[in-house]
Amino acid sequence: MDRDALDVALDEAFATTARGLSEWPDPRVGWEPGRSPPQEWYSRVLDPDKYRLLGARWAAWVRVLTEAGLAELKDGDAAEWHDLPGVVVTGTARLVPSAAGALPLVVAHTRIDETPDAGVAVGVGDPAWMVAVIPFCGCDACDDGSDPLVEELDDAVWGVVSGAFRLVRDGDRRVLTLGPMSARLWSAQGEFEPDEPAQWLADPGGRTLVQGQAWDAV
Structure with a gap:
């Protein structure tokens, strides 16, 4: 595709x-760096x-x-x-x-x-x-x-649609990616070590993995 x-x-x-x-447009265009919106x-x-x-x-x-x-x-x-x-x-x-x-x-x-x-x-x-x-x-x-x-x-x-989506779950912790450059991390409990999200995606191990084929797969 x-x-x-x-x-x-x-x-x-x-x-x-x-x-x-x-x-x-972004309503903050032209604002000074670091300026916060009004309360x-x-x-x-x-x-x-x-x-x-x-x-x-x-x-x-x-x-x-x-x-x-x-x-x-x-x-x-x-x-x-x-x-x-x-x-x-x-x-x-x-x-x-x-x-x-x-x-x-x-x-x-x-x-x-x-x-x-x-x-x-x-x-x-x-x-x-x-x-x-x-x-x-x-x-x-x-x-x-x-x-x-x-x-x-x-x-x-x-x-x-492209088949790039992957979700790896371990209890309440999860790593979701929509492609090589768009890894997203949600942590409901605890924290991730810096390298953990990439490790999970590279090797889910015994964790729950959700992924699918591209929509134009034959």
Whole structure:
């Protein structure tokens, strides 16, 4: 699967699915280094509707992957999760790949403030393991603009579609990667030694390993 060609198709689809929505810049551009947002920004979301751009990006992915014959969109209302965090889910969809051994994507639309379909929570597998909650925090103080959020969603989806996704678990500790340069670490209990995440990914040993084939595998 050629990522460059996919990106072209994705942007073309996004131009349609995002109609009426707008990208937005980082509100801190031009600030002095080290300057913190005003305290009141941490408790407000002036424009939660803008985050609906993420749902439009997901819809673009759905269009591209289904039109390529790589997956089928399914109702996700009955989807089960291993580890859905404290978000308010307002709708769920499953994108089920055609390739044997490939992992399905589960995306939940989440409420931010009074907007029911603002954020997205991306999961993989059945039941689904959490990959990303975007935005992780929708308050104005944590807003870096739309580009990093769209990129995070793209990385999560592409990591699964390309077959690069790997999750290694040992109790409440887990290491998740979406590709060679995007290792992520979540530690629910205790701490990891500096080299542990890479060691886990290189050799899961007796730990639980979750991974799948690329969606275009034959």
